[in-house]
C-alpha cells in the first residue's frame with residue numbers, strides 16, 4: 005500500500021503559503037497587544053532601583069491613593085513560592101533582596117497606562133544598597149561574596165553544582181591531555197571575551213489576564229505556553245487546570261520569550277483589580293526586564309596539533325555569566341563545553357565550563373544558547389592553529405572534522421552525517437581561494453547543534469466534508485514549523501495541506517509540548533502529527549474496506565479518496581466516509597529517539613542529556629568581508645551557508661531560518677551587544693544603540709542543504725533547523741576580518757572600534 | 772484638554788477627540804480600532820508602525836494625531852482590495868517575506884511607497900528604502916525578493 009502522492013506538493017514547488025499568512029499581510033491578525041477586553045486595566049511594574057540591595061521598606065499607600073489606581077501588588081499579596089527552571093531561586097515580587105536592575109518589586113493596575121506608570125513611581129521603596137557583583141569571573145572564585153547566600157536551601161536539579169556562585173560546573177575529560185600536549189608540534193593558546201546580547205524580537209511582550217471565578221485565562225506573547233501555564237499555577241498556588249494560556253500571533257522570540265516570565269504578575273494584578281489587566285512592555289522594558297539574554301563569556305583555549313594537521317589535545321576554560329537567576333539556563337555550562345570541542349575528532353580533552361551568578365540581567369536561551377560565542381572563539385582559535393602548523397584553515401578542518409564512524413569529544417560514534425559536505429559546499433559557494441582586493445578576505449567556520457528529543461502530542465480529526473483539523477500543543481513563533489505540520493498530515497492521508505486547519509497555542513486544547521524552543525517542533529511535534537494521522541488513516545482504511553468489501557491492505561489514500569490499488573474506480577471519498585458522522589479522530593506522540601551513548605562517564609559533562617548530540621545539525625559558514633582600514637568598519641559582502649539538517653520538510657520555511665539566522669549572526673558578529681556599566685545596569689536598552697542589522701547591511705546569502713536521510717531523527721529523516729544558522733556565523737566573519745587585518749579580534753561583537761584597535765596594535769608591533 | 776479632528780483612515784472619515792500629545796499610532800489603534808500597525812519601539816527606530824499620510828510613509832508612533840487632521844491616512848488594512856491581496860502582499864507570502872509578521876505591516880507600507888515612486892527599483896534601492904524597517908526573522912532576503920517580484924508584475 006502506498007500513500008504518497010506523485011504530484012508535487014505546494015511546498016515542493018516552492019510556493020507553500022503559510023496558513024497564517026493572509027491575516028499577517030492584511031493586518032487583521034491579532035497579536036497579544038492587539039487584544040482588548042471590556043473593562044481592562046493597564047499594568048506597570050516598579051523595578052529595582054539598584055542592581056543589588058536589601059529592601060528595608062515598601063510603602064504603597066501613596067500609589068494606592070492616586071485616582072484611577074485599581075490595585076497595587078507586592079510580595080505580600082502572592083504566595084511565597086520560589087520558582088525557576090533548574091533552581092528555584094526567584095520570587096514573583098522581590099521580598100528581601102533585589103539582585104539585578106530588572107527585579108520586579110511591585111505591580112500596579114490602573115485605568116490607563118500613564119496612571120499605572122505614575123503610581124509605580126509613587127511607591128516608596130527603601131533599600132540598604134549592597135555592592136553590585138557584575139564580574140562573573142571573579143564571582144566564580146572561592147570565597148567570593150554570594151549573589152544568593154541562602155541558595156543551598158533552594159530546590160534545584162540534583163545535577164547542578166552549588167559551589168559558591170557557580171550554578172553549573174561541567175567538564176569534559178577524555179584521554180591524557182598533559183601527555184598528549186607533549187607530543188604536539190605546536191601548542192596554541194588564545195583568549196576571547198564575548199559581550200552579552202539580546203534576542204530582541206520586534207514585538208515587545210504583552211500579557212492580558214482575565215479571571216472567571218477561580219480560573220484565569222492569560223493571553224501572552226510566549227514561546228512556551230505550557231511552561232507559562234505551569235509557572236502561573238505554581239507561583240499562585242492553583243491547579244494547572246485553573247490556568248488557560250492562549251497565545252495570539254507571536255511576534256518573534258528567538259529564545260527571549262522562552263520560559264515563564266510575567267504571566268503570574270499580571271494574573272495577580274487582575275485578581276486584585278477585579279478586572280482584566282493588560283501589560284505591554286515598552287522597548288526599553290523589553291531590553292531591561294526579561295530574565296533572558298545571551299550570556300557574556302570569557303573563553304580560553306589551548307590546542308596541541310601536529311604538523312600534518314592532527315589535533316592531539318584540547319584544553320579550555322569557559323566562564324559564563326548566569327546573571328541573577330537561573331531560569332531554564334542551568335544547562336549552559338554543559339552546552340558550552342560541547343561547543344568548546346566542536347564537531348572535531350579529539351582524543352584528549354580537558355574542558356571546564358563554569359556558569360556563575362552575578363547581579364546582571366539573567367541570561368537564558370537565546371537562539372542556540374552559548375553556541376555562537378563559543379563557536380566564534382573556537383573557530384578563530386582553529387584558524388590560529390592552522391596558521392601555526394602552516395596549513396590552510398579549510399585544509400585543517402578537512403582533516404579534523406567528524407565524519408561517519410568518528411568518535412566525538414565524549415565518545416559518541418557518529419552515524420551518517422554531512423559535516424564534510426557542508427564544508428566543501430560552503431567553500432565552493434563562496435569561491436574560496438579567489439583573488440580578492442587586499443581589503444577583502446574570506447573566512448570559514450564550522451559548528452554543530454543537537455536535535456532535542458522531547459515528548460510532544462497532537463490530535464488529528466476529520467470534518468464531515470473531508471477536511472481536517474490538527475490540534476497541537478506546539479507553538480509557532482514565526483519559523484513556520486507549526487504552519488508546515490499540515491504537509492505531514494496530508495501526506496499520510498492523501499489530502500492536501502490546505503485541507504487542514506490548525507488549532508494551536510491554547511493549553512486547554514492541545515497536548516503538552518515544550519514550545520517553540522530548541523528547534524524541535526518539526527522534530528518532535530511532526531512525529532506526533534504523523535502518528536495521529538496514521539491513526540486516522542487506519543480508521544479510514546477500515547471504514548472503506550467495509551464499504552467497498554476489500555481488504556484494507558489493498559487500499560490506498562490518494563487525492564481525497566480511498567481507492568483500490570490498481571483499480572482506482574473502486575473508491576470512496578474521504579468526505580463520504582467522514583460525512584457519516586463516525587468520529588475520525590487520531591492522537592499521537594510517536595516514539596522518542598534516544599540520545600546516542602557516550603564512552604566517558606556522563607557525570608563529567610552532567611546528566612542533562614547534552615553529553616552527546618542526537619541527530620546533530622552540522623554547519624559550515626563562509627563569509628567574504630571588506631574591512632575599511634581607516635575606520636575599522638566591516639561589511640559582509642557575500643555569505644554562504646551549508647547545512648546538514650537532515651531531510652528538509654518545508655524548504656521555504658527552512659531557507660527563511662537560514663536567512664534570518666545568518667543576519668542575526670552577522671549582527672552578533674559586528675554590532676549587537678548589551679553594554680553594562682560598572683554596576684551592571686544596561687547602557688544601551690534601545691534599538692538606536694543596540695544595533696540590529698538592516699536591509700541595507702545585508703549581504704547576498706547563498707544556502708545549500710546537505711540532505712542526509714538521518715537515522716534516529718525526526719519525520720522523514722529530518723533534524724532541527726532554526727538555531728544552527730546563527731552558530732558559526734560570527735566565527736566565519738571573524739576569520740575573514742583576521743585575514744585582512746593580520747590578527748584576530750578578541751572581543752565580540754567585533755565593532756568598528758575594536759577592529760580599528762586591532763589594526764593599530766598590529767601596526768604598532770610592526771614598527 | 773482634547774482637540775476635535777477628522778482622521779480619514781483607509782477612505783473612512785472618523786471624527787475624533789484626541790489629546791494634543793496623542794500619537795497617530797495610538798489613536799488609530801485605540802480609537803479607530805485598527806490594530807494592524809504595530810508598536811515595536813515608540814521611538815522611530817523600527818518602522819513597525821509605518822502608515823502613509825497623503826501617500827508619504829511616516830512612523831506613526833512619532834507623529835501626532837492632530838498633525839494628521841484632514842489628511843488621508845493609509846494603514847496596512849487599507850492595502851488589499853476587499854478580500855483580494857495586492858501583488859505585493861501575495862509576493863510577501865510566496866517569497867518567504869513573512870515569518871512572525873510583526874514587521875510586515877510596516878514593511879508593506881514602506882514597499883508600497885517605494886513601488887509607487889520607483890516602479891522598477893534596483894535591489895540596492897529596495898534595501899535602502901526598507902532600511903528604516905527592522906525585521907528580526909527573515910534576514911530581509913524574502914522581503915527584498917518579494918518587492919522585486921511585485922515590481923516585475925507591475
Ligand code: FES
Pocket residue numbers: 809810811812813814815816817818819820821830831832833
Ligand atoms: S513603533 Fe514607530 S518606529 Fe518603532
Ligand code: FES
Pocket residue numbers: 206255256482868869870871872873874875905906907908909
Ligand atoms: S517577520 Fe518577524 S520581524 Fe519580520
